[in-house]
Structures are given as structure tokens and as C-alpha cells.
Amino acid sequence: MQLKTLTLLGLASAANAQTLADVLAENAATLSSLTSFLQSEEVIYELFANAQDVTLLAPSNEALARLNATPLANELLSDPNYLTAFLAYHVLNGTFYASNLTSSPTQFLPTILDLAAYSNVTGGQRLQVQAADGGVSFLSGNGELSTVESANFNYTGGTIHIIDNYLTIPAPLPAALLEQNLTALVGAVTQAGVAETLTNARDITLFAPNNAAFDAIGNLVSELTVEQLTGILGYHVIVGQTVYSSQIEDGATATTFQGGDITLRVEDGSVFVNSARVVKADVLCANGVIHVIDGVLNPSNTDAEPNPAESTQAPAFSGASSTGGVPFTSGITVPTSAPAEPTATSGPDSGNGDDTPVEAGAAAQGAALGMAALFGAAVLLAQL
Numbered sequence: 568m569q570l571k572t573l574t575l576l577g578l579a580s581a582a583n584a585q586t587l588a589d590v591l592a593e594n595a596a597t598l599s600s601l602t603s604f605l606q607s608e609e610v611i612y613e614l615f616a617n618a619q620d621v622t623l624l625a626p627s628n629e630a631l632a633r634l635n636a637t638p639l640a641n642e643l644l645s646d647p648n649y650l651t652a653f654l655a656y657h658v659l660n661g662t663f664y665a666s667n668l669t670s671s672p673t674q675f676l677p678t679i680l681d682l683a684a685y686s687n688v689t690g691g692q693r694l695q696v697q698a699a700d701g702g703v704s705f706l707s708g709n710g711e712l713s714t715v716e717s718a719n720f721n722y723t724g725g726t727i728h729i730i731d732n733y734l735t736i737p738a739p740l741p742a743a744l745l746e747q748n749l750t751a752l753v754g755a756v757t758q759a760g761v762a763e764t765l766t767n768a769r770d771i772t773l774f775a776p777n778n779a780a781f782d783a784i785g786n787l788v789s790e791l792t793v794e795q796l797t798g799i800l801g802y803h804v805i806v807g808q809t810v811y812s813s814q815i816e817d818g819a820t821a822t823t824f825q826g827g828d829i830t831l832r833v834e835d836g837s838v839f840v841n842s843a844r845v846v847k848a849d850v851l852c853a854n855g856v857i858h859v860i861d862g863v864l865n866p867s868n869t870d871a872e873p874n875p876a877e878s879t880q881a882p883a884f885s886g887a888s889s890t891g892g893v894p895f896t897s898g899i900t901v902p903t904s905a906p907a908e909p910t911a912t913s914g915p916d917s918g919n920g921d922d923t924p925v926e927a928g929a930a931a932q933g934a935a936l937g938m939a940a941l942f943g944a945a946v947l948l949a950q951l
């Protein structure tokens with residue numbers, strides 16, 4: 568069966584003789600885990616054979632071992648749709664050679680992940696390119712970094728780069744906000760009852776005030792009606808247009824979900840929204856992008872302007888002051904689950920008296936992950 572597929576792949580390519588199988592075989596030392604996923608089932612080969620003009624970001628053996636040591640491995644195993652989305656996020660839509668992976672201006676390249684349960688970004692969920700010192704990395708969900716170890720393995724479907732870390736699908740709201748510790752915003756969104764609206768909107772740009780920003784207007788928030796709070800929050804979102812930082816031009820205006828316009832400025836190397844400074848740009852989320860800002864925007868004060876020389880801007884609400892605690896945060900907690908470190912395959916006894924053979928369990932899970940990738944994902948990916 569496999570022979571037949573390989574033969575077909577070979578014939579399909581007059582221009583580029585190198586097949587996916589050739590590339591995997593030549594890189595067995597780094598890609599044997601990925602290869603064992605792919606080589607056990609013909610349908611996977613058909614899938615990649617049909618995918619033309621793509622860039623496969625292939626996680627190394629170490630990357631897949633690390634994945635295997637996290638709870639994510641089990642989640643992927645038990646949910647073929649999730650696994651499909653995960654694999655699709657490792658495929659760029661287009662042939663991007665190493666020379667194409669530049670970051671000035673910053674590029675947000677489209678993947679083929681376009682399943683509504685995992686992404687509401689038109690044209691496919693994006694990956695940020697970060698090129699520095701001759702090296703290239705990709706930033707995925709929660710700012711996870713995956714660095715290209717070796718590049719430009721050209722094959723019939725495009726090209727392949729080997730990466731040292733698996734890619735993380737950007738989280739849906741409000742989980743993506745909690746990953747950034749934006750508990751006050753999550754609390755405010757919850758109190759206003761707009762969390763679902765925000766999550767289900769397509770292609771959003773969310774200017775997300777940090778906790779210090781809410782703290783600075785602490786004395787005013789208890790007086791806000793739900794309607795006023797909803798209006799303020801809606802003034803922080805552009806719906807239907809995902810604006811990454813590299814697309815922001817000085818003096819541009821945008822109409823928010825609330826209806827009022829915001830003004831974007833680029834001054835002294837900083838980006839400002841009205842008078843608030845963007846303190847962290849380009850956090851990817853399932854339905855767009857989040858830029859963290861240091862002030863709460865006021866739809867009744869659209870003319871607020873920054874003073875770029877000041878490190879802290881005055882609140883856009885007159886009479887605002889801190890009450891010594893961050894509002895809206897009661898009951899909102901950040902999940903404590905830290906990403907698991909790679910599990911040592913051998914090492915000193917943990918000393919907890921538990922004799923469960925961890926290594927054997929992990930190996931079995933690896934095999935099962937492979938099987939799910941083949942039977943679940945292949946079928947679903949074929950429907951893309």
C-alpha cells in the first residue's frame with residue numbers, strides 16, 4: 568500500500584523529485600517520531616500529496632517528546648477534531664522558504680487552520696515570524712516560541728522546516744486574556760455579559776486594558792451601569808478586521824463595535840490608541856489579535872491624546888483615581904497549570920513511593936498519539 572503511494576508521489580513531481588518520504592528518510596535522526604505518524608497510514612500521504620504550495624513546520628523528536636509530557640497530548644488523543652486543528656496549525660498556506668521568513672515588517676503568515684471550533688480568523692489562523700541574528704522563529708498562541716532548526720527541505724508539496732517546539736493553537740477568549748493575567752478585563756466582560764459575543768465574533772482586534780489601567784479608574788467603576796460598562800468595553804474592540812501591529816499606521820482611525828472611532832498613533836516608537844499606550848502587541852487569540860494597553864478607553868472622550876514623553880498617561884476619565892485594589896477581579900483567577908517540562912526518560916527516584924513506570928506509560932501514549940493522528944485527523948483534514 569505504502570509503495571503505491573510513494574510511487575504516485577514520485578510521478579506527481581516532475582519539477583521537484585524529492586518526495587515527503589525522501590525528506591523524512593534523510594532526516595530520520597530528527598524526524599523519526601513525526602515519520603512514524605505519517606508512514607503508518609496511506610491516507611496521510613495522500614493528504615500531503617494533495618496539499619500543494621504549503622510549508623510544513625515539522626516538530627523534531629524532542630518537540631514531540633515534550634508534547635507527550637503535557638496534558639495536551641491526552642486532549643489531542645481524545646479529540647480527533649482538536650488533533651486535526653493542531654496538525655493544520657503546523658502547515659503554512661504557501662511555500663515560504665527560509666529567505667521568505669523575514670520580520671521587518673513583522674509578518675503574520677496564514678496557516679491552513681480554518682475550523683470554526685478552533686479559529687475564527689478569516690484566511691486561516693496566523694503565525695508570527697520572528698527573525699533575528701540569522702535565526703528564524705515562529706510565535707504561536709500565548710507567545711510560545713518555536714525555532715527553526717534546519718530549513719528548506721524542498722519536496723513535491725512545497726518546503727519543510729524542522730522546528731524545536733510544537734506550535735500552540737491560540738486560545739479562545741477569555742482564556743487568552745487570562746493567559747495574559749488580564750483578570751480585571753475578564754471580570755468586566757463577565758459582569759457586562761459580553762464574553763460570548765466577544766468570543767463568537769470573527770476577526771477581532773481587541774485593545775485590552777491591563778489591571779493597572781482598571782485600578783487607575785477604580786473609584787468610578789462602581790457607579791457604572793451595565794449599559795455604560797458594555798459601551799466602554801465595546802469601544803475597545805474592532806470586529807471584522809484583524810489589525811496586527813505591523814499594519815498600524817500613524818493617524819489611522821477605526822470604528823469600534825460600540826460605534827465610536829478610535830485614533831491610532833505611532834510616536835517615539837510606541838503605538839497609542841487614543842491616549843493609551845500599547846504595552847504588549849500581537850497576542851494571538853482564536854478569533855484575532857489582542858494588544859494590551861495601559862489605559863481604559865473612554866467612548867465619551869474620543870479626543871484624548873497621549874503625551875509620548877510620559878511613561879504613564881493620565882486616565883481618559885476625569886476624576887479617576889485608584890481605590891487601592893483592582894476592580895472586577897473578585898472571583899477571577901488565572902489558571903495555575905504551567906506548561907509541563909520535558910519528562911526525563913531516566914533519572915533519580917522521585918522519592919514519592921510511587922512505583923508506576925512513568926516511562927513505559929509515556930511511550931504507550933506516544934504510540935497512541937500516532938494512531939489518533941492517522942485515523943482521526945487524516946479523515947477530517949481531507950475535508951478541509
Ligand SMILES: *[C@@H]1O[C@H](CO)[C@@H](O)[C@H](O)[C@H]1NC(C)=O
Binds near residue numbers: 661662663666667
Ligand atoms: C519568497 O521570496 C521570493 C523571492 O523574493 C519571492 O519571489 C516569493 O514570492 C516569496 N514567496 C512567498 C510565498 O512570499
Ligand SMILES: *[C@@H]1O[C@H](CO)[C@@H](O)[C@H](O)[C@H]1NC(C)=O
Binds near residue numbers: 678679680681690951
Ligand atoms: C490558501 O490560500 C488560498 C489563496 O490565498 C486560498 O484560496 C485557500 O483557500 C487557502 N487554503 C486553505 C486550506 O486555507
Ligand SMILES: *[C@@H]1O[C@H](CO)[C@@H](O)[C@H](O)[C@H]1NC(C)=O
Binds near residue numbers: 686739740766853854
Ligand atoms: C467561533 O465562532 C463560533 C460562532 O460563530 C463559535 O461557536 C466558536 O466557539 C468560535 N470559536 C472559537 C475558537 O472561539
Ligand SMILES: *[C@@H]1O[C@H](CO)[C@@H](O)[C@H](O)[C@H]1NC(C)=O
Binds near residue numbers: 664719720721726
Ligand atoms: C529549496 O528551494 C529554494 C527556492 O528555490 C532554494 O532557495 C533552496 O536552496 C532549496 N533548498 C535546498 C536544500 O536546495
Ligand SMILES: *[C@@H]1O[C@H](CO)[C@@H](O)[C@H](O)[C@H]1NC(C)=O
Binds near residue numbers: 746747748
Ligand atoms: C502572569 O502573572 C504571573 C504571576 O505573577 C507571572 O509569572 C506571569 O509571567 C504573568 N504572565 C504574563 C503573560 O504577564
